[in-house]
Amino acid sequence: MKRSGGSSREGSTVHGTQTNLEKNTVKDLGWDCVRPGAPEVGTPAAQIVVTVEDFAELPVKAPIAHAGPERGWLPVNMVNVLHTDADTQELETDILGTPVRIRATPVEFHWDLGDGNTITTTDPGKPFPSERVSSEYRFEGWYDITLTTTFTGQFSVDGGEWQDIEGSIEIESDSVELYAKSLESRLVNGSTDEDDNKDEDEDEEEPWIPDRTPDTEGPIDPEARHRRI
Missing domain, CATH: 2.60.40.10 (Immunoglobulins)
Incomplete structure (x- = not known):
């Protein structure tokens, strides 16, 4: 599964989506609040997550x-x-x-x-x-x-640290x-x-198996x- 964060900046919120590569589905993650005074939020980098469903298909x-x-x-x-x-x-x-x-x-x-x-x-x-x-x-x-x-x-991911798969x-x-x-x-x-x-000699022979x-x-x-x- 790949989680992508496409952001839409409107005042103090960002918007994200989650894409399941195996099932070819997209889930709307909704809007998230940005605290006042927080650094400017740009488009977050894509994050790859492997689920137990993905694991089972390997x-x-x-x-x-x-x-x-x-x-x-x-x-x-x-x-x-x-x-x-x-x-x-x-x-x-x-x-x-x-x-x-x-x-x-x-x-x-x-x-x-x-x-x-x-x-x-x-x-x-x-x-x-x-x-x-x-x-x-x-x-x-x-x-x-x-x-x-x-x-x-x-x-x-790409030589990074090992992360646990849930399940x-x-x-x-x-x-x-x-x-x-x-x-x-x-x-x-x-x-x-x-x-x-x-x-x-007979004792050394294998017994008859039906x-x-x-x-x-x-x-x-x-x-x-x-x-x-």
């Missing part, structure tokens, strides 16, 4: 969400580590020929685990073995994990598919070395809750 990138092991599954009741990048982003734009820089800073992360459990935190988390931001699934099935990041913004925006990341697997213990007869080696269908979707946790970390 291409702020969604952080990449990471959940669970990279293999795409984890055992039921095992810790599911959640983390993302928390980098501040800088973007450049141009308003009526004036360069404007925008700084978007992630300040809060909301995780939806897909089973009814949610987590809100200011901590972006770290990869395993960290468990700073983590959860677990109580039931077997496929789940979508969704991250929504809240950004606050600042803007700088914040939310950006949703691509969801992560994860399968929670119930692992059952099995008894083996280790009577021969050959059998022992065979069992060890295709995602309506029948393999994970259920909602009846004890689901929201946590703030």
Whole structure:
């Protein structure tokens, strides 16, 4: 948004307008009084202001969400580590020929685990073995994990000082598919070395993971809750 002050001097008043560049609208700011004895008022310089609506239309990138092991599954009741990048982003734009820089800073992360459990935190988390931001699934099935990041913004006009943008925006990341697997213990007869080696090889293999269908979707946790970390 660009705020322009076109002044009209009539005795002790000035007149201003406000132009929204995105919506192509002009708002009449009315007349303002000038105190007696004040310096002569000329046409005020144009002032550029970036609103939260302008901020929301900029291409702020969604952080990449990471959940669970990279293999795409984890055992039921095992810790599911959640983390993302928390980098501040800088973007450049141009308003009526004036360069404007925008700084978007992630300040809060909301995780939806897909089973009814949610987590809100200011901590972006770290990869395993960290468990700073983590959860677990109580039931077997496929789940979508969704991250929504809240950004606050600042803007700088033509290399000037940084100014805060009033309000914040939310950006949703691509969801992560994860399968929670119930692992059952099995008894083996280790009577021969050959059998022992065979069992060890089988244990190293990945367990069978079913295709995602309506029948393999994970259920909602009846004890689901929201946590703030």
